[in-house]
Amino acid sequence: MLGLGTLQTSQSLCGPSVEPPRCPCGRASLCRGALQKDLDSKLFGQHLAKKVILNAVSGFISNPKPKKPLTLSLHGWTGTGKNFVSKIIAENIYEGGLNSDYVHLFVATLHFPHASNITLYKDQLQLWIRGNVSTCARSIFIFDEMDKMHAGLIDAIKPFLDYYDHVDGVSYQKAIFIFLSNAGAERITDVALDFWRSGKQREEIKLKDMEPALSVSAFNNKNSGFWHSSLIDRNLIDYFVPFLPLEYKHLKMCIRVEMQSRGFEIDEDIVTKVAEEMTFFPKEERVFSDKGCKTVFTKLDYYYDD
Numbered sequence: 001m002l003g004l005g006t007l008q009t010s011q012s013l014c015g016p017s018v019e020p021p022r023c024p025c026g027r028a029s030l031c032r033g034a035l036q037k038d039l040d041s042k043l044f045g046q047h048l049a050k051k052v053i054l055n056a057v058s059g060f061i062s063n064p065k066p067k068k069p070l071t072l073s074l075h076g077w078t079g080t081g082k083n084f085v086s087k088i089i090a091e092n093i094y095e096g097g098l099n100s101d102y103v104h105l106f107v108a109t110l111h112f113p114h115a116s117n118i119t120l121y122k123d124q125l126q127l128w129i130r131g132n133v134s135t136c137a138r139s140i141f142i143f144d145e146m147d148k149m150h151a152g153l154i155d156a157i158k159p160f161l162d163y164y165d166h167v168d169g170v171s172y173q174k175a176i177f178i179f180l181s182n183a184g185a186e187r188i189t190d191v192a193l194d195f196w197r198s199g200k201q202r203e204e205i206k207l208k209d210m211e212p213a214l215s216v217s218a219f220n221n222k223n224s225g226f227w228h229s230s231l232i233d234r235n236l237i238d239y240f241v242p243f244l245p246l247e248y249k250h251l252k253m254c255i256r257v258e259m260q261s262r263g264f265e266i267d268e269d270i271v272t273k274v275a276e277e278m279t280f281f282p283k284e285e286r287v288f289s290d291k292g293c294k295t296v297f298t299k300l301d302y303y304y305d306d
């Protein structure tokens with residue numbers, strides 16, 4: 001996190017050419033080196049996401065005059081780090097991260113539960129985004145569970161994501177929109193499984209290998225119920241970011257981090273026991289965790305119950 005206390009240390013990771021942009025309403029800044037360090041040390045098994053996010057976010061923040069807001073669409077299996085990486089991005093840009101006044105999280109099933117209220121939600125969403133961007137041009141908006149969002153709703157924010165200098169007197173070009181979704185997870189998994197079956201390292205997977213999984217046609221598929229086909233049609237999503245399903249060794253890494261954060265010494269016996277309690281797929285090969293790292297933490301409670 002780029003808090004006030006850590007700024008000095010973090011700055012040593014930044015090259016002299018990195019000019020932290022100022023947000024008139026807050027301390028919006030980003031040190032590429034610090035973001036890289038956080039991604040490298042905290043996010044496991046996601047080499048593609050790390051690379052795309054580092055370049056996209058640091059490039060965007062260091063651009064004083066972006067032509068459009070940055071739009072990232074993160075896709076992948078549950079528990080693979082989509083929310084986690086959004087938190088890392090927020091923490092690296094704003095002190096307080098997700099708790100900053102300039103970072104806004106929407107959860108589809110929580111904030112927009114009823115299909116019958118779409119018109120109301122659309123108005124509220126537009127007003128909310130407009131109000132916040134008017135206050136802080138570099139606001140960050142995170143939309144979780146996009147695949148559960150009612151289809152028409154996201155259209156409401158389309159004008160804000162486009163290449164307009166102003167919409168009704170407000171410029172949205174410095175804002176960041178991050179969309180999180182499980183859509184496409186099966187296809188991403190198929191690619192990862194093909195690599196595993198042919199004995200290749202997952203780190204050899206390139207973005208172009210994921211193209212069929214993240215293609216326009218995949219997300220425009222009416223049966224997938226995918227929400228943002230109109231955003232795709234207008235090319236308003238800058239990056240589709242694949243999150244790979246996590247393997248046994250990544251679960252162990254998550255468990256070790258959690259043990260340390262609870263102040264315990266790492267106990268490899270417990271690490272192995274917890275990892276082995278998780279369920280893996282496909283049934284025969286048991287390669288990928290079906291809940292990612294999501295439930296390892298509660299399983300750990302069993303071993304530290306006194």
Ligand SMILES: Nc1ncnc2c1ncn2[C@@H]1O[C@H](COP(=O)(O)OP(=O)(O)OP(=O)(O)O)[C@@H](O)[C@H]1O
Pocket residue numbers: 042043044045046076077078079080081082083084085180181182246254292293294
């Ligand atoms: N790749 C990862 N590297 C390190 N920790 C991870 C990773 N993936 C998940 N975790 C851990 O598991 C927790 C849950 O993951 P997270 O909420 O980011 O999953 P998600 O991909 O957003 O899942 P969902 O699609 O269900 O919302 C994170 O807070 C983090 O502690």
